[in-house]
Amino acid sequence: MAIKKKSHRLLQKEATRKILLQSAYSLFVEKGYEKTTMRALAENAGVGLGTIFKHFSDKPSILAAAFEEDLNAVLQNAFRTLPSLGITSQLIHISNHLYSFYAKNPIFSRALIKEVLFLEGDHGKVLHQQLQIFLETITNLIGNAVQNGELSPDTQTSDGATAYWSFYFTGLLLGLMEPSFNVSTQLALVERLIDKHFFEKGDSFRGC
Amino acid sequence: MAIKKKSHRLLQKEATRKILLQSAYSLFVEKGYEKTTMRALAENAGVGLGTIFKHFSDKPSILAAAFEEDLNAVLQNAFRTLPSLGITSQLIHISNHLYSFYAKNPIFSRALIKEVLFLEGDHGKVLHQQLQIFLETITNLIGNAVQNGELSPDTQTSDGATAYWSFYFTGLLLGLMEPSFNVSTQLALVERLIDKHFFEKGDSFRGC
DNA sequence: CATCTTGGGTGAACATGTTCACAGTATGGG
DNA sequence: CCCATACTGTGAACATGTTCACCCAAGATG
Numbered sequence: 001m002a003i004k005k006k007s008h009r010l011l012q013k014e015a016t017r018k019i020l021l022q023s024a025y026s027l028f029v030e031k032g033y034e035k036t037t038m039r040a041l042a043e044n045a046g047v048g049l050g051t052i053f054k055h056f057s058d059k060p061s062i063l064a065a066a067f068e069e070d071l072n073a074v075l076q077n078a079f080r081t082l083p084s085l086g087i088t089s090q091l092i093h094i095s096n097h098l099y100s101f102y103a104k105n106p107i108f109s110r111a112l113i114k115e116v117l118f119l120e121g122d123h124g125k126v127l128h129q130q131l132q133i134f135l136e137t138i139t140n141l142i143g144n145a146v147q148n149g150e151l152s153p154d155t156q157t158s159d160g161a162t163a164y165w166s167f168y169f170t171g172l173l174l175g176l177m178e179p180s181f182n183v184s185t186q187l188a189l190v191e192r193l194i195d196k197h198f199f200e201k202g203d204s205f206r207g208c
Numbered sequence: 209m210a211i212k213k214k215s216h217r218l219l220q221k222e223a224t225r226k227i228l229l230q231s232a233y234s235l236f237v238e239k240g241y242e243k244t245t246m247r248a249l250a251e252n253a254g255v256g257l258g259t260i261f262k263h264f265s266d267k268p269s270i271l272a273a274a275f276e277e278d279l280n281a282v283l284q285n286a287f288r289t290l291p292s293l294g295i296t297s298q299l300i301h302i303s304n305h306l307y308s309f310y311a312k313n314p315i316f317s318r319a320l321i322k323e324v325l326f327l328e329g330d331h332g333k334v335l336h337q338q339l340q341i342f343l344e345t346i347t348n349l350i351g352n353a354v355q356n357g358e359l360s361p362d363t364q365t366s367d368g369a370t371a372y373w374s375f376y377f378t379g380l381l382l383g384l385m386e387p388s389f390n391v392s393t394q395l396a397l398v399e400r401l402i403d404k405h406f407f408e409k410g411d412s413f414r415g416c
Numbered sequence: 417c418a419t420c421t422t423g424g425g426t427g428a429a430c431a432t433g434t435t436c437a438c439a440g441t442a443t444g445g446g
Numbered sequence: 447c448c449c450a451t452a453c454t455g456t457g458a459a460c461a462t463g464t465t466c467a468c469c470c471a472a473g474a475t476g
Contacts, residue, residue, distance in 0.1 A: 054455070113325070117322050117325070424472100426467105426469080428465105
């Protein structure tokens, strides 16, 4: 029952933080990141300007916090519906879910990635860790594929995860550089790269 | 000599722009990007605050312009000393030159990449084009390797260039996420990924 | 040469992220 | 129950990127 042992103060603080995050989320989606001012956020949330900075160190941290939940939900959903077989379809499945999320609002996604890239402070640490966890998960997927015999036993699973992430992230960046993010185009690119990296091998003849 | 047919006004404008870029360069290197204020830049360059914005649309554009020259020099130097044989050593050679440049000042490099990522306006277009040119150059290198017989004839040269760039950029990002950029570590990663992608035959079980 | 037009140069004014000293209240100890 | 402490809440003040109306000399026009 230790969980419920929260003082009135802590409850109030959490409530304020929650209101701030909800207001920030809707304002960011409605107006975009840059056009959302801290004063507008304060007014919309019904708190004072200075209050915001008692909860978040700076504006990028609010962005990260407001969409951490969303991104986690997308990731969770992606892994919950993961195909049970085929490393390529698994990786494409994950890419598809993430791309679809980012494609919903390219302008906003650009701001999100830009601000979060080298985010410092606590939130930076958290995101860095989440990337590590994601990479480990991919590493495990690749490890399973190796055990299934789908991939060669001498595959470096960790490097494979890095390779996938580099394909995924490059596809994301290139897609976001266009005015509108074309999910299927970028997915096709990622699939070709994955296929080439893990399967197609140039010099040897195809035995079959 | 139509080139020298510049009016006094144009000459003066170019001179001012040059002074601004030089001042910006030294201030950025000395103080860092964010700590360099437009007012400090104006004072250091000996011009008025408003003058800056007659030459550059915003602060990120100054950053991009001030280091475009540097980056071009690094790239030119890299390609001038390019090994004549071996696609892997060529790509590593290029990566090495670029990483060494970024490693000189990681804090600054983080700002550079962050601000330039989705840069809009004229400078954004220019950088986008330069990336395209770079990718085409890499595509040609890979095409040569295919003609040499080093790579299989059915290699998709364009996708190969994209794959290399994704490895390169990922190595750059991961390196810049650490407090200090370790060039050899990141080079080793990129080399492993390149090797795996273009050469190592993975599929021992050839399940066809 | 006189006048007009253009465009670089300028700093005050503005918009906005961030800091800070202060206020009020919940918490904890006596 | 009462006081001391600490912590959230607050808006004024500050720092800085950007805009804008204005100035003025170089070039154009006659």
